[in-house]
Each structure stands twice: as C-alpha cells, then as structure tokens.
Amino acid sequence: MKLIARFATLAFTIGCSSTPSASQLAVADFGPGLDQSSAEQRASAWLSENIDNPEMAEIKFSEVRDGYIRNKFAQGNNFVYGSRLDASVNAISEGAGFTGHRPYVFMYYGDHLMGVWGHYRSYHLTGPYDGFRRLEWFGRPDTQ
Numbered sequence: 001m002k003l004i005a006r007f008a009t010l011a012f013t014i015g016c017s018s019t020p021s022a023s024q025l026a027v028a029d030f031g032p033g034l035d036q037s038s039a040e041q042r043a044s045a046w047l048s049e050n051i052d053n054p055e056m057a058e059i060k061f062s063e064v065r066d067g068y069i070r071n072k073f074a075q076g077n078n079f080v081y082g083s084r085l086d087a088s089v090n091a092i093s094e095g096a097g098f099t100g101h102r103p104y105v106f107m108y109y110g111d112h113l114m115g116v117w118g119h120y121r122s123y124h125l126t127g128p129y130d131g132f133r134r135l136e137w138f139g140r141p142d143t144q
Contacts, residue, residue: 018070020079030066031109031140034083039064042113043085043106050116050135053092060101062086069105069117072133080115082140083108089118103132112141 020028040061048054067084087104104118115137 020068024079028068028079028081030081031083033066034064034108034111036061036064038111039083039085039106039108042108042111043087043104046106046113046116046136047087047089047104051089051091056092058090058098058101060088064108067107069107080107082114083110109140109142112138114138114140 043061044059047057047059051057062085064083064085066082068079068081069084070079085106085108087106088101089104090101091099102119104116106116107114116135117133118135120131120133120135
C-alpha cells in the first residue's frame with residue numbers, strides 16, 4: 001500500500017510541475033507584446049466588475065512581461081503563455097474590513113485578455129477554503 005501511495009505521489013508531482021521545461025519555453029508563443037497602460041486599464045476594468053467596492057480598493061501592478069501560468073488539473077493541467085500582469089489587490093469586503101493583499105494574474109495575447117487567475121473562497125462542510133485558481137477564461141483570439 002505504501003508503494004502505491006509513493007508511486008501516486010511521484011506521478012502527481014512529475015505531472016504537475018509548476019514551471020515549463022526548457023523545450024516547452026523554446027516553442028512557447030507569447031504573442032505580440034502589450035504596453036503597461038493598456039494592460040493595467042483592462043485589468044482595472046475587470047476588477048471593477050468583479051470585486052466588492054472597487055473604488056476603495058488598493059491595487060498594485062507589476063510590470064507587464066512575457067510569462068506563463070499553469071492551469072490546475074481540472075482546468076486542463078497546461079501552461080498558458082502570453083503577456084503577464086500581476087496585481088496585488090486589497091479590497092474592502094462586505095464585512096466592511098480590508099481583505100489584505102490578494103494576488104491576481106492577468107494573461108494577455110496581444111491586447112486580448114485571455115484569462116484571470118486569483119484568490120477565491122469557497123465553503124465546504126468542513127468550513128471555508130481560501131485558494132488560488134482560474135477565475136475567468138476568455139481564450140486565445142486565434143483559437144476562438
């Protein structure tokens with residue numbers, strides 16, 4: 001039984017590497033670049049529609065750069081390549097307190113927003129769960 005558990009753990013770890021291999025990066029299509037102001041403007045528009053009290057939120061953006069993010073197993077277990085903009089968002093919750101800085105990742109292909117990853121909270125029988133996952137997927141413009 002221990003052998004099966006070790007093999008399953010090893011297989012899961014190998015299959016879920018959080019960084020692409022050198023050969024994957026060599027053929028990755030990051031698409032045309034995107035300027036900082038356009039990336040921030042589109043990210044801010046998405047946030048204003050999807051967080052509580054966006055006018056009171058504190059948002060810090062990284063520099064936009066070529067990058068990637070890995071989808072979770074249930075979302076395809078693959079890498080998404082493009083222009084990556086990270087954001088740290090401290091929003092006011094409905095309970096009237098700041099949530100603390102929560103990470104968000106915006107992935108673009110050219111000027112097209114492909115998807116947003118970020119903090120989410122779900123409730124299970126055992127209580128609340130805080131995690132990080134893909135929140136919305138629009139797809140690449142060349143695959144729609």
